[in-house]
Amino acid sequence: MFEAKGLMVFYENMLALNNVSLSCGENRIIGVFGANSAGKSTLMYALSGLILDIQKKEEMAGGERITVRGDVLYFGQNIKSMKPSHRARQGIVLCPERRRIFVESTVLENLKIGGYLANSRQTQETIEYVFTIFPALKRLSKRLGGFLSGGEQQMLAIGRALMAQPKLLLLDEPLLGLSPVIQYLLAKAIKEIRDQRGISIIVSEQYARPVMPIIDYGYILENGASVVEGTNKELMDNPDVKAAYFGS
Template sequence: MPDLLEVSGLTKRFGGLVAVRDMHFTIAPGEILGLIGPNGSGKSTVMKLIMGIERPNAGSVRIDGVEVAGLASHQIARMGVGIVFQHSRPLHRQTVLENIKLALLPDSLLRLFTASHIEDRARAIAARVHLDHVIDRLPGTLPFADLRRLELARAVARNPKVVLVDEPFAGLTSTEVADFSNLIASFRAEGHAVLLVDHNVRGVAALVDQVLAMYLGERIAEGSAEQVMRDEKVRQVYLGGAIQAASRPAPPSGGRTTLLDVENLSVFYGKAQALDGVSLSVGVGECVSVVGLNGAGKTTLFNTISGLVPASGAVKFDGKDLRGRTPAQIARAGIVQCPESRELFGDMSVRENLDLGGQHLSRANSTRQLEWLLDLFPILKSRHGQAARTLSGGEQQMLAIARALMMQPRLLILDEPTLGLAPVILEQLSKALETLRQTTDITVLLGEQNVTFALPHADRVYVLEHARFIWEGTPERFAIEAGAQFL
């Protein structure tokens, strides 16, 4: 069968950086091609070039034999291409149903159809991605996985021949990953051509027919998932080794001094209770991990500690009650949160974002800290002058973590730090956390659902479920007693 998508000689430069160089591949109907590679290797750029969101400097993109390179993205959409973006971008004032209807509408041809036809079709798409039970809700009220489902629904609304899916699994639990895999496999069954990017290597390998690995904008390997994962270069630049924790320093005899003491916190958003009588304590130098599925309340807990969300109950830091303090005062006291939403200054450069983090440090201290962080995340060094909003997904995540570390916090709160990071970067981050713990008395509160990452670092683990802690213990016991739904 002729290929549905044919890419050749595709090249994209951003100033002096060649983000994509001479890329070529084809995808047949009913085929899924997995595109893997380290953060910043050009995967999302390839998708944006195919979709016409970025204009290629050179090269050809053919959809079902028709050249589309250089066309505007709405024209390319009409030729039969749909994209699921790395980050969900729903229209927030519109309900789920309206969002799907709008995705159906832009094509002027569809105006010929009756309103009831569009309504029926939108409902059918919602049902297909399992959004039927939330069809009248606003996106802002949806759990994370449902937002991703909505993004998927909008991408396939007009039944595109070619579906581009950028990191569908990031932030999803293993059950949700299985559900999304089935949906993506169903596109294949219907004869679509699918291009899939994700850092969940197991998820990708189980789903794809072929894999293409990129590094620094170029192809470095291709073949079956198994072949590519075995490739020496792919192992070296992308997969890295397994995550290992250095031997855990024994807790000081006589116990640790408590640094953070959270007592009986409750939070309501309107009528919905997001935290219900939550208590936790973290000792100086300890790494405590809070694991919980999406929507369990982790981010609310961290935001409450940082003073961003009003709550009943008490938060004590270093023996002092934080009640009535502003988020800025809490940050100055030494609690620094690296939020899941990153909160970077998009128009400022990488360097400026980092300098802001270190502004309270002495000149010498901030220079030393900056050097250490740029060694830790070398890609930030090579992107130091670039505006934060143009960084790749993983580069933004690294910048957010680096900026938090720049502040030299006493308590570092990391909310889902592994989101969107390549395996090799997880390994580096993991080593960095160990170095920090061995060379400083930093205390870490780590919110994760990626327990493979969280457990090796944790002294103690709390499991948050439906706004409450349901389990507390050591990482060793976690695997036996509480891990079933996470491992």
């Protein structure tokens, strides 16, 4: 359903993504792993369309020249020049790095803002669903987003993205800076979301261990290029990947 072909992104002359291709079928979880500066976030910007907004802002402010090459196909349609808000309307929703929740709004209001694209029945139903997969949020529903812990904020960010009724959910480093217990809890929730809602998910992560077991297929990025790819079993059995990501 979703495919990126030969994506190249330059910041001025620096190559941030070098000919990256990936695809995601329906009802799948795809993992993208790599160290800092490997290009994970740039990839997520390119898939969600935020890169177009960043590109335009830089251009208007006289900043960096950003060049994007390659195609992004979604149900056979090339959406590489589609704005992020229109991609969201089509069902591609990004849950951004560092969560970016609305800190001056309550938990419930964050979810309601997330439901901008949903009708009132979907909004009701999805809020209830978010509260069943993340019961912690229900207790905190009147608290301001800024006063949540990192783990709670991440749950809220994922919940907020679900409110937009995605068909493809892009999770950019959802486990960043969280404790191992929360990491495993979130990884489990991500799998549940796929199993229960039939949403395809692309998740990027630096720390592969909690995410690797839940993915169907994964890509390893290094210096902006995809160097290894395979099913989770193939990746876990690959000696290089093992050494780099599992330390054994």
